Amino acid sequence: MDHCAISRRRRITGKLAQATTMEALPEECLSHVISFTSPRDACRSALVSGIFRGAADSDIAWEKFLPLDYLEIISRSISPVEYSSKKELFIKLSSAPLLIDGGNKTFLIDKYTNKKCYMLSARELSISWSTNSLCWCWKPLAQSRFPEAVELIMVCWLEIRGKINTKMLSPNTTYGAYLVFQLAHRAFGLGVLPSKVSVEVGDYKTQGTLCLNREECKMQVEEQQRERVLCPRDDGWLEVELGEFYNGGSEKEVKMEFRETKGEQLKGGLVVEGIELRPKQ
Incomplete structure (x- = not known):
């Protein structure tokens, strides 16, 4: 086996070991790490493996993408806001304006900046x-x-x-x-x-x-x-x-x-x- 082939094999082995090490972390730790990225990165992370999917879809990760006062904001909605997870709530609030304050204002999360x-x-x-x-x-x-x-x-x-x-x-x-x-x-x-x-x-x-x-x-x-x-x-x-x-x-x-x-x-x-x-x- 030539030197180049050996180097490639070592690089691949190293990446696999790194991925295995990451997956060995508790899901809560992975969720915390993913929460420092972005909604787009979280969705990409969910495609890596089953362990990453659970961490990337968790409430721990997606609550960080929501405004700190999101509960107060949705309480002002003219109709109840129903959701089963923080990810679903983020998708709702970033996909269509939420009518609030008696129908005199709308609220929306910018899906690219979380603002x-x-x-x-x-x-x-x-x-x-x-x-x-x-x-x-x-x-x-x-x-x-x-x-x-x-x-x-x-x-x-x-x-x-x-x-x-x-x-x-x-x-x-x-x-x-x-x-x-x-x-x-x-x-x-x-x-x-x-x-x-x-x-x-x-x-x-x-x-x-x-x-x-x-x-x-x-x-x-x-x-x-x-x-x-x-x-x-x-x-x-x-x-x-x-x-x-x-x-x-x-x-x-x-x-x-x-x-x-x-x-x-x-x-x-x-x-x-x-x-x-x-x-x-």
Whole structure:
């Protein structure tokens, strides 16, 4: 047997011995090790062997992938959350938004980062004149995750504000805030002037501009203002980034705003679902 063949055999023997040594560990120890990886790695580990499968599917591993306050969060769900294991719960919370707080917010776990995502419904936002039925119309929409959304009938002063406490979000994470909306076929006056968007946390503030209709927009975006771009979403809505911020873990209030108040023209046809906060990729 040549030297290369001997070396290969030794390497294979070493790997087999290492795997055997790992499998000799108690399942609880393997679960603890796997809990320091990621959900994707845990699923891959389950394919190694029966012993690894038991450890990778255990509650010990998957509870580490859930937020520390997951029990409090699911207690706010509008309907009971049923699950037989922590892995099943993680899959549920990362696959579809959970409607909480009387149907005014949704919660979701980002399956790639294990970070918290929230969406504030239109009812959770402060929208100027939204209580006036001549200005705004509240109605259920089949494509909305919330019981109702709101459509702009006609105003000249458009201002939408939202706020959330950083303690609800994952610490040590950079978040983006996004206005989620649609433009009705009858939409008018929304692109004459650029809209202003901003996110403010403590002393930090980021600002930008947005033209809802680039062809209609008559004013150039100021050079120092970053122009935001409309993006289609997988759920059929549109979104625009209001800004981003870093959540270092201390308790602060995040203030988010979308407004077009300089133009005197009438505006209509904006359908608002809410503001989403999710980790930046």
